[in-house]
Amino acid sequence: MMAHPTDALIGLVTPFLDLVAAPFTLPRSRILVLAHREGGPGVAEPVTAVRVALAEYERPLDECVVFERLAVVGTDGAPLPVTRVLPHRIEFGATGTGGLVTLTFAGPHALSVGAHGDVTAELRLTAADGGQQTIGLGPGHAASVQLRIDAARVVGVARSGAHSDHEYDTAIVWTQWFDRCPRVRDDLQAMTAFCWWVLGANIVELPGQGSARAVVPSKIGYVGLWQWDAYFIAVGLRHGDPELAREQLDLALRYPTADGQLPDVVHDEGVLASSEDLPPHDRETLRRHGSSVADPNVPVPLTKPPLAAWALRRVLESSGPCRTAHPGDPVDRAGSGDRVDPEWVDRAWTTIARSQDWWFAHSDADGDGMPEYGHPYSSGLDDSPIFDGPLPLASPDLGAYLVLQDRELERHFAERGDATEAKRHADRAAATLAGLLEMWDATAGHFVAHAGAERIRSYAAVSLLPLLTGDLPAGIASTLVAALGDPQQFGTTWTVPTVATSDPDFSAERMWRGPVWVNINALLVDGLRRSGYPGEAVELAERTALLVIHGGGPHEYFNPQTGQKAQTATTSFGWSAALFIDLAAQLSA
Structure with missing residues (x-):
């Protein structure tokens, strides 16, 4: 190198x-x-x-x-x-x-x-x-x-x-920005440098947030700090600018509602935490489709999947030891440079714990212990065919995220010596995992989402994400891994499509209905590693890096058959750039 x-x-x-x-x-x-x-x-x-x-x-x-x-x-x-x-x-x-x-x-x-x-x-x-x-x-x-x-x-x-x-x-x-660019393997360096440029190019200041820098998904069309994007972007930034990575998490965690829900977006005019906060054209679109979420009398909370603890843990591991700032030090709310304010870290974990509790207390409509998505926007997978049916929807990806987050919270509280809170999160993670395993359909050979008693037939990549728990029965895990290589499922030329090729809703170009998204691939790389498939994890990381290089840059999403930018995808996309950098750093270690 x-x-x-x-x-x-x-x-x-x-x-x-x-x-x-x-x-x-x-x-x-x-x-x-x-x-x-x-x-x-x-x-x-x-x-x-x-x-x-x-x-x-x-x-x-x-x-x-x-x-x-x-x-x-x-x-x-x-x-x-x-x-x-x-x-x-x-x-x-x-x-x-x-x-x-x-x-x-x-x-x-x-x-x-x-x-x-x-x-x-x-x-x-x-x-x-x-x-x-x-x-x-x-x-x-x-x-x-x-x-x-x-x-x-x-x-x-x-x-x-x-x-x-x-x-x-x-x-x-x-x-000065490129001075911080991560140095990686020679065959990955040019794209890593471009992805680092993308992250710098996408920095904006948000009015009312002081001098805080938000790395937006794209200055072309996505000018705000979306919660999920902030997590993925922080994971990439940590390799060259841990301070800026922490700023993304600080902004994402800065405005919880009174009951602990984190907002979907922090933007120029405030936050978006409910369907009531949607821009007028979004509300009008929903009205045209006859959606009840456009009814101001039926507001729906809008958030993003619970991956805050996953991101925070990775960012802190790259930020060095936490130590208290001295008076007069130029430290922002999250810490400056290599200095990480331990009080900020504690606040971040507390905010995440409250957000996790919100999912179980306020987003479990049928009370079965498995929280649901109340709106497609809260899943991050807005146009996935799993949302073509009724809402709210219990989905296997959400179950996996909740297990993962409770385990990170268990670890945090154990490190603090709070055995009671550690046990509470451990017990809830175990119960959620049990509920998640009930979503396994042995006949279909994959996890199935459901809305109440109605099972959703769509076979999407959300069915693979329970690998993130690292605790699936061996037979289930091996079936999911096999699906990644099966041309009738997810084994496309440029993988991983977001809908199985055999599914009638598969489309190589339509957002979340077939194209490859770098964030899903990156989560699956992590899931494969956690589930005891390190070789397959490295192979998917290599194929994902090659996809971005082949496609000419970190686009929003890619056609799984050609490996090129899907026609309606945005270019110079933040989380694609950040996660390419993260994968490149892993592959170069």
């Missing part, structure tokens, strides 16, 4: 920065710069203009455009093509063809465009409303122009001579 210096890592990332799958952006900034293609998607290079937009919570990018077109035009009246994209600047034209104009950031809220040397050019701006503006650059004009963009997408234009300083400052931001 070669130790790549920071400059070499940045060089490995540059080929991925295409302004399509990877927008030009800056950690903490909401500004996105993407390719503007005159003929629309699929038109070949060169890119001769860019589009500028803001990343906003629950608003599609097309509604957040600042400049529909930003072009740099030479003295001959022809647009200068984009010739190179680096983490810190976009280059238009080239020194060998008469000049170079570059675009960079002037802090998180502004762009700077400047001409180098004796280049003369024009900056032509077309606003979202069609208004146009032309600004001269170079000798006889401004050396550079700053475009300051506020949260309302109002632009302030100012001439400036500080373009080279802005380029330098932006380069420093990225250099």
Whole structure:
């Protein structure tokens, strides 16, 4: 394994920065710069203009455009093509063809465009409303122009001579970020570096959260801190920036309800913890489908699966020993650098324990001891065919998560010397495991979800996740492992599909109804290891890493037959990037 210096890592990332799958952006900034293609998607290079937009919570990018077109035009009246994209600047034209104009950031809220040397050019701006503006650059004009963009997408234009300083400052931001990039096996290093860039690119500040940094799933479409995403993202961040990893958990655990439920999302405007908190377009969609969760008189709690303890344990194991901060130390709520505030750790475990109790006290409608999903959103698997039937739904994945979390809580309280609480969580884990085993259908050969007495026929990857308990009877575990390699079940070319190929609901492209998701694969890698199948765990980790490399990046989800990005999947996706890094680190150990 070669130790790549920071400059070499940045060089490995540059080929991925295409302004399509990877927008030009800056950690903490909401500004996105993407390719503007005159003929629309699929038109070949060169890119001769860019589009500028803001990343906003629950608003599609097309509604957040600042400049529909930003072009740099030479003295001959022809647009200068984009010739190179680096983490810190976009280059238009080239020194060998008469000049170079570059675009960079002037802090998180502004762009700077400047001409180098004796280049003369024009900056032509077309606003979202069609208004146009032309600004001269170079000798006889401004050396550079700053475009300051506020949260309302109002632009302030100012001439400036500080373009080279802005380029330098932006380069420093990225250099410092890449200084932390994990060093892994040579064949995994380029994608690891790109995934590390994705995590840095997806950092935003959330209003009302002080200086806390949220690593969002994607600045294209997912601008908020989703609870489940935060757990997976923290697990990847821990390999290079444990402090930032803890910040994700701190934000996810910061706003429990009075009865202990953790919210689904922490976002710009507050939290999303109930169907009453859904954005208007989501509520309208539910009304069109005749869903009772759109009825304000029937609010449904919205959360995410209980994996907080799983994530916290892994992050703390990477953060070094906990020790009390001294007065005056620059420590945030979760701790700073290698210093982890033990009081924060205790609060985190207490919050998780209350959340775990919430599942059993408030999400077990039939009182059988097996909590249920009250809404598909709370599962993280929104469009899975297991939710085509009635709700609430008891699902084998939820049972497995609850067993895993109670065992982590048992371990925590035992370490604290609280034998009573440790036993309570151990006893509940045992009871939940017994209930989970009752969901095994020997005839079907897999675990089956149920809504009350109605058994759900869909055969989805949730049926494999009880491997996470590490405590299944040997015959059941071996049957699940065999299913992973069976072409009629989950043995696709690029595995693991989220629905078995033999299931009538299988679709290679539809979200959660067949495509491969890196988080499910990563959980199955952990489950195989816990269940005594270390060789199979390594094989799945290798195949998952190869999938991301083959597919060209950490997309939201992948077609299991081609290994490419599914058509409707988001690119530069946070948890795919984070979990690739985690798998790469494991494979390189």
